[in-house]
Amino acid sequence: MTLNEQLKTIIIEELNLEDVTVEEIEDDAPLFGEGLELDSLDAVELVVQVQKHFGVEIKDIEEGRMAFESINALRHFIEERMTP
Amino acid sequence: MQQTDKQETDKKQHQWTGRNLGTRFGHNIFYALIHLGGKRLGYFALHWVVLYYVLCRPSVRRRSYPYLHHRFPKQRLLTRYVTCYRMFLEMGRVLVDRAILGIMGADKMKFTIHGRQELLELVEKNHGFILLMSHVGCWQVAVSALNFLKVPVNLLLEQEEDNIDRHYVNYADATSLIQIIDPGSYLGGTLLMLDVLKKGEVVCMMGDRVFGSEKSCLLVDFLGENVPFPFSAFKIASATGAPIVVFFSYKTGYDSYTLKVAKIIHVPRNLGRSGESFRPYVTQFVDELELYTREYPYQFFNFYNMWQ
Numbered sequence: 001m002t003l004n005e006q007l008k009t010i011i012i013e014e015l016n017l018e019d020v021t022v023e024e025i026e027d028d029a030p031l032f033g034e035g036l037e038l039d040s041l042d043a044v045e046l047v048v049q050v051q052k053h054f055g056v057e058i059k060d061i062e063e064g065r066m067a068f069e070s071i072n073a074l075r076h077f078i079e080e081r082m083t084p
Numbered sequence: 085m086q087q088t089d090k091q092e093t094d095k096k097q098h099q100w101t102g103r104n105l106g107t108r109f110g111h112n113i114f115y116a117l118i119h120l121g122g123k124r125l126g127y128f129a130l131h132w133v134v135l136y137y138v139l140c141r142p143s144v145r146r147r148s149y150p151y152l153h154h155r156f157p158k159q160r161l162l163t164r165y166v167t168c169y170r171m172f173l174e175m176g177r178v179l180v181d182r183a184i185l186g187i188m189g190a191d192k193m194k195f196t197i198h199g200r201q202e203l204l205e206l207v208e209k210n211h212g213f214i215l216l217m218s219h220v221g222c223w224q225v226a227v228s229a230l231n232f233l234k235v236p237v238n239l240l241l242e243q244e245e246d247n248i249d250r251h252y253v254n255y256a257d258a259t260s261l262i263q264i265i266d267p268g269s270y271l272g273g274t275l276l277m278l279d280v281l282k283k284g285e286v287v288c289m290m291g292d293r294v295f296g297s298e299k300s301c302l303l304v305d306f307l308g309e310n311v312p313f314p315f316s317a318f319k320i321a322s323a324t325g326a327p328i329v330v331f332f333s334y335k336t337g338y339d340s341y342t343l344k345v346a347k348i349i350h351v352p353r354n355l356g357r358s359g360e361s362f363r364p365y366v367t368q369f370v371d372e373l374e375l376y377t378r379e380y381p382y383q384f385f386n387f388y389n390m391w392q
Contacts, residue, residue, distance in 0.1 A: 040271040040273075040316075041274065044323045045319075045323070060276075
């Protein structure tokens with residue numbers, strides 16, 4: 001499973017997205033504002049899940065803005081911080 | 085979804101917001117009266133303004149009815165006019181007080197703080213905490229009295245031009261540690277809240293008003309019927325480990341207020357996404373709020389039908 005697929009699975013399972021499959025989530029689509037219809041409290045949950053699964057902390061609003069742009073952006077954000 | 089949050093917020097604003105409490109012009113007249121004649125003149129003018137609203141503005145008077153009906157279910161029409169007058173008068177006094185606070189400073193008020201030591205101990209732990217307040221008493225007075233904590237207090241407050249809650253902040257002392265988080269900002273300001281809590285700061289929000297989507301609410305019994313209460317604060321507390329401090333203010337005299345830590349709620353970590361997980365904790369807050377309305381029935385200032 002690629003990191004993108006892993007992220008999509010986490011989003012679907014941990015945020016309880018009904019009627020959404022991994023294939024339906026586009027890599028470049030925005031996570032918030034349109035498409036997945038995630039709201040501000042989902043952002044809180046996503047911050048927690050990213051830390052829980054990858055040990056990566058989204059420290060402030062600027063990092064959040066960057067990481068939550070899309071699945072690709074989130075993957076990039078995590079990879080950058082996981083690299084030793 | 086931010087757009088959805090905004091639409092829901094807009095819908096709510098049609099029901100009631102700070103801007104429904106008279107026009108900016110009306111508030112400015114009171115500010116001018118206070119400048120000219122001090123608090124006594126402000127209070128004197130208030131009696132007549134309140135009387136006018138109770139007798140001549142039924143649409144305004146009716147805004148108090150949903151609450152009064154639930155708090156005093158057996159009340160007759162004439163008594164309802166009297167309780168409505170008392171409630172509007174208390175509201176007006178609080179508005180004058182907060183204008184005094186802005187214009188003349190916090191030293192014009194006397195505060196008694198119950199739970200001061202508990203608050204200082206929480207600050208000492210440096211994990212931050214969420215001050216969960218309500219539209220009761222005068223939350224501006226409560227916030228202004230928190231300088232002794234010596235950490236920034238981040239107030240979740242809408243930044244619209246005509247929101248009168250903003251007037252106080254505009255007038256507030258420049259040395260104040262109050263900072264504003266706009267719920268209309270990126271992701272409702274939630275990431276900023278997580279950020280400041282991590283720094284050991286205080287986040288202050290209202291537990292009785294829905295910001296954003298109603299998805300973030302739970303129906304909880306309040307004065308005999310279900311009302312939607314937001315669980316956002318509890319979700320953030322669960323994500324960060326920050327405790328929730330239920331903090332109320334009471335006007336207890338001409339120039340005195342009592343501020344009270346009503347309860348400290350520790351929400352377990354990582355409770356998940358479902359609102360139901362937060363029900364026991366939201367209920368604790370609502371129980372405290374109900375207790376408040378039993379003790380100070382005329383200082384509860386939500387002038388819309390919460391039970392709708």
